Amino acid sequence: MGTTSKALSLLDFFSRAQPLIGLSQMSRLAGINKASTHRLLGELADFGLVEQVTPGREYRLGPAFLRLAALREQNVPMRETAYALLETLADETGETTHMSLLQGEVLSTLAYAYADGHGTLVRMEDAEVLSLHATSSGLAVLAYSPPGFIDEVLSKRLTARTSQTKTDPEVIRASLPQIRTTGIAVSIGGFEEDVHSYAAPVFGANSACIGAVAVATPVSRMTDTLATHIKGRVLASALQLTRGWGGFPPSAFPKPEPEPIPHQSSKRA
Amino acid sequence: MGTTSKALSLLDFFSRAQPLIGLSQMSRLAGINKASTHRLLGELADFGLVEQVTPGREYRLGPAFLRLAALREQNVPMRETAYALLETLADETGETTHMSLLQGEVLSTLAYAYADGHGTLVRMEDAEVLSLHATSSGLAVLAYSPPGFIDEVLSKRLTARTSQTKTDPEVIRASLPQIRTTGIAVSIGGFEEDVHSYAAPVFGANSACIGAVAVATPVSRMTDTLATHIKGRVLASALQLTRGWGGFPPSAFPKPEPEPIPHQSSKRA
DNA sequence: ACCAATGGTTCAAATAATGAACCGATAAGA
DNA sequence: TCTTATCGGTTCATTATTTGAACCATTGGT
Numbered sequence: 001m002g003t004t005s006k007a008l009s010l011l012d013f014f015s016r017a018q019p020l021i022g023l024s025q026m027s028r029l030a031g032i033n034k035a036s037t038h039r040l041l042g043e044l045a046d047f048g049l050v051e052q053v054t055p056g057r058e059y060r061l062g063p064a065f066l067r068l069a070a071l072r073e074q075n076v077p078m079r080e081t082a083y084a085l086l087e088t089l090a091d092e093t094g095e096t097t098h099m100s101l102l103q104g105e106v107l108s109t110l111a112y113a114y115a116d117g118h119g120t121l122v123r124m125e126d127a128e129v130l131s132l133h134a135t136s137s138g139l140a141v142l143a144y145s146p147p148g149f150i151d152e153v154l155s156k157r158l159t160a161r162t163s164q165t166k167t168d169p170e171v172i173r174a175s176l177p178q179i180r181t182t183g184i185a186v187s188i189g190g191f192e193e194d195v196h197s198y199a200a201p202v203f204g205a206n207s208a209c210i211g212a213v214a215v216a217t218p219v220s221r222m223t224d225t226l227a228t229h230i231k232g233r234v235l236a237s238a239l240q241l242t243r244g245w246g247g248f249p250p251s252a253f254p255k256p257e258p259e260p261i262p263h264q265s266s267k268r269a
Numbered sequence: 270m271g272t273t274s275k276a277l278s279l280l281d282f283f284s285r286a287q288p289l290i291g292l293s294q295m296s297r298l299a300g301i302n303k304a305s306t307h308r309l310l311g312e313l314a315d316f317g318l319v320e321q322v323t324p325g326r327e328y329r330l331g332p333a334f335l336r337l338a339a340l341r342e343q344n345v346p347m348r349e350t351a352y353a354l355l356e357t358l359a360d361e362t363g364e365t366t367h368m369s370l371l372q373g374e375v376l377s378t379l380a381y382a383y384a385d386g387h388g389t390l391v392r393m394e395d396a397e398v399l400s401l402h403a404t405s406s407g408l409a410v411l412a413y414s415p416p417g418f419i420d421e422v423l424s425k426r427l428t429a430r431t432s433q434t435k436t437d438p439e440v441i442r443a444s445l446p447q448i449r450t451t452g453i454a455v456s457i458g459g460f461e462e463d464v465h466s467y468a469a470p471v472f473g474a475n476s477a478c479i480g481a482v483a484v485a486t487p488v489s490r491m492t493d494t495l496a497t498h499i500k501g502r503v504l505a506s507a508l509q510l511t512r513g514w515g516g517f518p519p520s521a522f523p524k525p526e527p528e529p530i531p532h533q534s535s536k537r538a
Numbered sequence: 539a540c541c542a543a544t545g546g547t548t549c550a551a552a553t554a555a556t557g558a559a560c561c562g563a564t565a566a567g568a
Numbered sequence: 569t570c571t572t573a574t575c576g577g578t579t580c581a582t583t584a585t586t587t588g589a590a591c592c593a594t595t596g597g598t
Binding site (some may be wrong): 003032033034035036056199 | 585588589
């Protein structure tokens with residue numbers, strides 16, 4: 001592993017649960033000598049990727065991310081387009097919608113939108129990280145990932161977020177073909193209790209899966225008819241986002257249902 | 270310079286004007302051998318700090334910034350608090366407000382807010398970069414920066430954004446003491462024609478200047494009374510932001526005007 | 539007063555970065 | 569069509585950087 005990769009890997013130890021990390025602790029977490037850790041953090045700090053809240057104290061993520069994220073979004077407005085789509089999807093389904101991107105072996109929340117009209121809804125968090133095995137989005141992504149990647153992910157210890165999280169690698173692996181036939185993954189209470197969600201994968205320019213769109217409802221509200229409606233809309237939205245970002249679904253990806261109200265029937269014969 | 274710094278320095282060549290950079294071009298820009306550049310870009314890409322739009326093509330900033338910026342904002346909600354303050358400042362002054370952070374030797378836009386009630390206003394851009402010598406914000410920051418930093422900045426060739434940009438280092442240097450006595454910097458048409466702006470510095474925990482708050486109006490709208498009002502409000506806002514972020518103004522920093530309507534006069538005597 | 543942490547530093551030994559030359563592919567010009 | 573000049577990417581002996589055990593100085597808890 002190159003030195004730069006080592007330095008960047010330090011950034012991944014920051015999380016919502018642990019926003020501040022000291023030198024010694026970082027050294028331990030990363031398994032890197034304290035002197036080296038110190039130098040690497042120093043170089044990251046020079047660029048503003050980390051900062052010390054006070055000299056001789058803990059480190060945290062730095063302000064450079066704000067600048068570069070704004071620039072990235074300016075060049076490639078993923079969040080903006082995702083958010084616009086999620087808003088209409090939330091309107092169409094009347095439920096909370098969510099889009100996440102694959103980053104390493106987890107998903108990170110890109111955007112989400114709430115729907116009006118219900119007293120209860122599924123709440124989302126900014127900067128939330130989703131595990132691949134415990135969420136509908138994760139399963140959707142996993143189903144369309146290369147076999148080697150799937151093996152890699154499933155070989156690790158799978159933690160149970162809730163009592164209903166499936167943690168048996170073989171059970172999960174066995175569920176993937178079904179996802180591939182429909183293009184839709186489901187999770188009932190796997191990540192949060194009382195949340196029922198459907199997700200569909202989004203693909204990049206090389207047809208690799210880069211993330212997923214999901215719709216989440218309280219379990220008590222989900223019915224067969226609502227599920228059918230959601231599945232149709234989430235699949236269509238995911239395809240729309242794939243196209244909007246210049247991506248291509250793999251050739252085997254299921255075609256979306258034709259709209260219930262056919263605009264023109266002449267070509268069907 | 271360490272390897273990591275070298276790799277990170279590549280990121281600074283991406284800009285709004287040049288969002289895509291090829292391998293050879295990056296190698297030339299950075300003055301780094303092509304093989305090394307390739308390896309460094311590869312490591313950055315592994316972490317998602319850059320990505321190739323298609324394999325064997327140009328590079329651009331990567332999606333990891335979205336994730337880490339969200340996490341940073343979650344931990345240290347600078348943009349959010351800045352935006353809230355800018356909104357009230359825009360209300361108070363009736364003009365466009367703006368906050369930027371010092372990053373290296375330039376300012377980068379953190380947030381801005383527009384005011385209601387006017388047919389014309391000063392327009393802001395996301396991810397915009399402001400030079401220190403040509404903007405009121407930049408001058409405010411420069412006035413409160415260490416002498417060595419000032420020398421460094423002023424020793425470089427200063428480009429004229431408009432016909433009214435001051436580019437003589439000594440003229441600029443001579444204007445700094447005046448800024449330090451009032452805590453306010455002014456720019457008339459220095460960055461954009463027809464823009465008149467006032468700015469005040471914001472300080473970090475170690476009393477170092479980290480950025481500036483500014484109010485910008487069309488030149489035609491600025492009057493003496495409006496200027497007085499704006500200067501008072503922008504100074505108060507900058508101090509408020511400094512405190513809100515846990516920073517401290519340097520001891521020599523001017524105290525804000527007492528509010529025009531004194532709440533209590535007993536202590537004055 | 540003590541101990542065990544912390545952040546930070548030193549310097550010879552080990553390791554990773556470097557860069558000129560090279561390859562195959564693509565595109566433009568003659 | 570042939571030539572030339574790019575491009576992205578790779579190779580490998582030389583070189584410079586990174587590494588890590590041991591070392592401070594400080595801090596905070598017992």
